[in-house]
Amino acid sequence: MNKLNNLPKKKILSLFMTCGFPNLSQSKKIFQEMLSHQPNIIEFGLPFSDPMADGPIIQESSKIALKSKLSTKHSLNLIRSLKKERSNTAFVIMCYLNTIQKFGVKKFTNEIKNIVDGIIIVDLPFEEETSIKKLLDKSNIHLIKLISPMTNKKRSQRLLKDAKGFVYYISATGITGSNKLDYSEINKNVSSLKKQTKTPILVGFGIKSRKDVLAINSKTQADGIIIGSALIKKYFEENMNFKKYLVSLNKFIKQVKI
């Protein structure tokens, strides 16, 4: 059963975290902390050396994870090890294409089958997805579609035709962790997307606080939100003190869970 097919109707919460950050064993504790809040979705970021769509915070977390000699295999084992604790939380992998390509698409799909419900491949646009999508479909893993403010209606209609799981709406042009959120523009675009698909639409990129979460959920027609950089940033705000970080993470997730 794919857990992304059972998402609630509204106020979906998806939490992103880089795998293996700051190292493998602490990373597991972070994910366990996140899981204890039972978010609807957890996104596992596979660190890549050249994350061109990511801002400084996720870049830094990837760099730290890679410095600890993290491999793709380590990340996949970590995800697998959390399977028993997840209850209703859907697991999604977020990564860059080269990571999967080098691992072998088939082998990768086999490894994550029955563990991971969806995958976001940041640099795999609609135009290039056909062969990978086929393999994922066979394993009942949803290839999550990304839509940006630059995507026009003609294009989004094509993209959304076979959208499954959820749709990732990039709230602003920019990289992960960007600042400005323009609610009326988000609402305008999300409303238009809602007419094109029944798949839930989650808004991500630049959501930082409870205030943002409340605003997106009340002022727009979005079905939920995705938080990433803001979760990781706390680590640096706590001066990389791991114990303090877990406390602060706990507090923050409580705030954004509405």
Next chain:
Amino acid sequence: MKKYNEPNNLGRFGDYGGMYVSETLMPLLIDLDQSYQKIQKDKKFQKELSDLFKNYVGRPSSLHHAKNLSAYINGPKVYFKRDELNHTGAHKINNCLGQILLAKKMGKTRIIAETGAGQHGVATATVCALFGLPCHIYMGSKDIERQKPNVFRMKLLGANIIPVESGSKSLKDAMNEALRDWIKNVRDTFYIIGSTAGPHPYPKMVRDFQSVIGKEAREQFLKVEKKLPDFLIACVGGGSNAMGLFYPFLNDKKVNIIGVEAAGKGPKTNQTAATMTSGTPGILHGSFSYVLQDNDGQIKEAHSISAGLDYPGVGPEHSYLKDIKRAKYYGVTDKEALSAFQLCSKLEGIIPALEPSHALAYLVKTFKNKQKGKTIILNLCGRGDKDLFTAAKAIGFDADE
């Protein structure tokens, strides 16, 4: 014989190339591709570009018979295609003029670029000054250090230079930052990519703008030698000067094509930039091509004494030409390039950039006392002014005032 007709409309050279970027950039690339197709047929655009080539750049660049070097190697007759005589000192300006005219056509009001050696940065800053557009150049802090003269040039030309501290602090990282800037500023910004790398349509577009080199060389060579050359040689970083020379000869099956990569401290060491000799196919900066990567697909840092070749990727068309064996690629070390740099200066009175010094080194070492009676065109794509301090340091000459 099948005529060469790559890439297809999705930007594929065989399996290589494509558009691997986030959804924020996709609509832009599609728009860019369409605009590019339009201006290819636009006579006014093409006339404007060729006027600028002639009167601003100083094209055609000459084809010089390097008699002394030819005598020294005692092998084939060597011609230099002298793109180092271009305004701004390298081939990069050819592409920048093409792209900025296109940016103007598309109504873009802000220009960004990445640079390694600073030659592409200087060329971009130059065309921005000429057309009155604000210019932001991403440059690795390591390159800022080793290419100081070009940093000052860019500043004089009015460009804003943004130092990049991530990764290896060189070309690859500058390109990451430029792409991030573009994702943030999609609406008003045009990204002038400096080589035949990046997502479609860049590899094709940059090749086309640079192919003025090969078109001229072909004509000039035919005129003096009444035949086609036996060999073409060019250095390959991202691959733009090489594609510029090679492209108009791809259907001439008798012409042997050689690309020379920077092998840094040696192709078997970890300090190399010889992507096609030491790398494997993967995805970097939006296209599928050979890259230097580890078993997990993490991109490795490249190393070369020449900042312009210090890149762990290569344009997808070169990967294709390598696989179909239409071109051959070899690596040359820092040390070999450095001695060719000195040899060419002494023998021909031309101080080459460190990038084409790699091509020169390959030429000298491979053709010494061989292939007599044959002919070669070598793309002398840049002059050495920018490298004086790096070279002096490497040779052990105190160049400080």
